[in-house]
Amino acid sequence: MTTPLPAPDDRPRCWWLDGSGRPDPAMVAYHDEEWGRPVSDDAALFERLCLEGFQAGLSWSTILHKRPAFVGAFAGFDPRLVQTFNQADRARLMADAGIVRNRAKIEATIGNAAAFLKVAGEYGSFAAFLASRLPRTAPILPHDSDRFCVPSTTAESDALSAELRRRGFRFVGSTIVYAFMQSVGLVDDHLPACFLYRG
Numbered sequence: 315m316t317t318p319l320p321a322p323d324d325r326p327r328c329w330w331l332d333g334s335g336r337p338d339p340a341m342v343a344y345h346d347e348e349w350g351r352p353v354s355d356d357a358a359l360f361e362r363l364c365l366e367g368f369q370a371g372l373s374w375s376t377i378l379h380k381r382p383a384f385v386g387a388f389a390g391f392d393p394r395l396v397q398t399f400n401q402a403d404r405a406r407l408m409a410d411a412g413i414v415r416n417r418a419k420i421e422a423t424i425g426n427a428a429a430f431l432k433v434a435g436e437y438g439s440f441a442a443f444l445a446s447r448l449p450r451t452a453p454i455l456p457h458d459s460d461r462f463c464v465p466s467t468t469a470e471s472d473a474l475s476a477e478l479r480r481r482g483f484r485f486v487g488s489t490i491v492y493a494f495m496q497s498v499g500l501v502d503d504h505l506p507a508c509f510l511y512r513g
């Protein structure tokens with residue numbers, strides 16, 4: 315079994331924090347306080363879905379360190395505000411060195427805000443939409459799992475990705491959707507040797 319990486323306090327954690335042996339404090343805090351914990355607030359769900367889309371092709375550490383700038387640039391990831399962004403906002407975002415200046419991802423985020431609100435309106439909340447499609451209890455890894463047992467996609471992420479795309483979302487391929495599911499506790503992929511494993 316692959317041993318998870320210890321952080322400075324010597325508690326064992328999951329391998330993805332930092333391959334250098336010196337975990338980034340921001341990554342440690344994200345692992346300990348957010349990753350794999352259930353999220354029910356729609357604004358927080360929208361933020362995580364957007365950030366996972368921006369992460370495509372980049373490291374999560376890069377996105378995490380730019381997160382405050384993203385939050386400021388995208389009006390706190392309030393989808394009601396983001397959906398109203400106009401050409402001036404688009405120009406502002408493309409000029410903002412604090413975020414990832416990828417035009418396709420910026421356009422997707424603005425378009426996804428409208429799609430997100432439409433789904434939330436239909437189901438009462440985006441969280442309710444997710445609950446209607448995924449197990450009530452987040453699956454966990456078997457006791458003998460190591461890092462190589464953690465999938466990048468599942469049948470559930472495939473289905474959710476397809477449904478989101480059908481509803482007009484972009485940058486929601488199955489790998490991005492699975493990372494989102496991990497982030498917001500729809501699955502719990504802490505390794506058995508991690509101090510947060512709940513098996």
